[in-house]
Amino acid sequence: LDIYHGLSNELPFTISQSNAKKIVTIHDLIFLRYPKLYKPVDVFIYKKKFSFSCQQADVVIAISEQTKRDIIHYLSIPEEKIEVIYQSAAPVFDTLYNVDALALTKTTYGLPDKFILNVGTIEARKNTMLLVDALPLLPQEIHLVIVGKPTEYYDVLMQRINALGIQLRVLFLHNVAYNMLPKIYQLALVFCYPSRFEGFGIPIIEALKMQVPVVACTGSCLEEAGGPDSLYVHPDDFVSCANAILSIVNDSSKRTYMITQGIQYVKQFESSAIAQNVFNLYQRLLIK
Secondary structure: EEEEEOOOOOOOHHHHHHOOOEEEEOOOOOOHHHHHHHOOHHHHHHHHHHHHHHHOEEEEOOOHHHHHHHHHHHOOOOHEEEEOOOOOHHHHHHOOHHHHHHHHHHHHHOOOOEEEEEEOOOOOOHHHHHHHHHHOOOOOOEEEEEEEEEEHHHHHHHHHHHHHHHHHHHEEOOOOOHHHHHHHHHHHOOEEEEOOOOOHHHHHHHHHHOOOOOOOOOOOOOOHHOOOOOOOEEEHHHHHHHHHHHHHHHOOHHHHHHHHHHHHHHHOOOOOHHHHHHHHHHHHOOOO
């Protein structure tokens, strides 16, 4: 073979025996930035595998500038060896759905008329608590829909939801069919992604493709995913989060502008563009 590309953070330990050019894609180093979220043995194994792979590779692909900075900082890999190539959303997000499809989705999942959407594993790092705390500051008719796999953090959220008395305004959906997810996005007023740290933030790309304005948090790579016309708040500032949401809900022209700008910004993450970037890298490696 001419090129071996490890698509998910690792290369085989026997790869050094091959004369092929070697590429590894690193998605994130969250296990080094937040080691307490992982078992110590997992941190040890991941670091060993990731370090080996980056050292052996001729080129390391980082999926964001944030991941690139982390690779340099935590693994001491030279900057000139790293190339940033973003990721795309799944093809199911390439289509906008008609009124009938949206109405069926709304009925199927019991979705409210007006809601803020959050998508992702329900865990502490994703910081869904920010949205729970922001919800009482929003008009009563606005609900919060949270789509994702629950962890122990779900119980923490429920305690807070009950304490605030907003049980009827929060809907959890744990087993959404993947082909239905784009339609739920499309029905949302605003998509909120308050994660404290991500390698990239594909749900933001999914929201922009479904023409939903985005509010996300500062501190990692979410500005890269959302672009200059999405809104960003500190991950502990629920008042600013509520104000950002209100600024979109109460100003139809601003919402339209954010959607229009988002459509343009997200074009760089089309599958064809990402594939071309990877192919160009392959070609450069082959002629070296």
